Amino acid sequence: MKRTILNGVAGFAALTLVLTACSGGSSDGGSGATGGSGDSAAAGEPITITLAGWSLDTTPEFQVLADAFHEANPDITVELKEYDATEYDTQMIADLAAGTAPDMYVQKNLKNFFTYQDGDQLLDVSDVAEGLSDDVNGVDAYEVDGKTYAIPYRQDAWYLYYDKDLFDAVGVAYPDGTWTWDDYAAAAEELTTALAATGSSAKGTYQHSWQSTVQGFANAQSDGDLLSGDWEYMVPFYDRVIALQDAGAQADYGSITTNSLTYQSQFGTQQAAMMPMGSWYVATLLAQQKSGDANTFSWGFAPIPQVDSSTVDNPVTFADPTGIGINPAVDDDVAAAAKSFLAFIGSEDAANALAGIGITPAITNDAVQATYFGLEGVPTDDVSKTAFTTHDVRPENPVDANTAALQNILSDAHSAIMSGSVTPEQGIQQAMDRAKSEVLG
Structure with a gap:
């Protein structure tokens, strides 16, 4: 998922200056810093450290990690501070500038990691990283x-993701792990027509409004170089989704944005038979089916469709890792406690705790897989297991000074193309022109 913070190079430069100017404390967590939890404690005394999170009612991972860590370390309590999910980075930047940010904060994706790091807003935790198992993915x-x-x-x-009940209702075969995007598009149209014939208003698929749902796949599966500013390879991906939108096989972009549709409600209340979405949705769907916020139905998840059959044996997909860093404006004792927490989140114990609620952790060894697929409600068919265990995950955001500015340009292009203001060719060309004039010189 990508969130817009600032537009263009000027915004990026201003953000960097703000972060650098407000970096408050020393990069090694010296005791002269300000803006952490303020809960100092002598060695061995109870201490509370704070952690940023979002959508705490529907995103249980933060509390699960906090509780599991506290159980193993009863002298350290992790207290959560909730942020708005869609404005997370904007609010975090403001709190860092004001000296009110929590002791630890999540790097929701890699889009803004460079900005935080370059602005001296992340503590060096190399000592923690050195002690982690080689099984931990995403450290680099x-x-x-x-x-x-x-x-x-x-x-x-x-x-x-796919709704087995809707597929069964109209006799369409489930995704089998070998689908290309053309297979997916054909199935979406077939499902839409067949479901309509039964009186159902459900569409064949749902694509959320994020730019990730098109550009993430284009970058990963076309070996695209986001930093180059040459993005012609995105055009076929947009042509396909515009065709599905025009055919009525998925909700149109205008309806999604105007009516504030959520992907959880669209798939969870069976308004769509399929949905490309990140692995985090497994935990959300399980929780919502249990609470009644989602319908009770049979579902599964398959490898994401591919451009052609050459990659179906090891499907190419994308996603940034999700990590936690430490606010450098903390006292030494808080920094030490926070590092203990980071060491824990990179452990197999933490991975099993997350797998136990349907979250895909940074460690996915055999023991963690057994926990994940032993969870009640998680699909255990071979296709779902293959999707979990076999894939080539490529990062969505390269770590670079230009990433945020280029992604903001591409976000504007995405909105213009999906709303029908411009054709895919026009929108991508305009974005490339902007990238060269505003960012790449």
């Missing part, structure tokens, strides 16, 4: 000049 994504600035606890991938 947080390395800059040989130092590590965050520890991953999640490594998502994007799947194709």
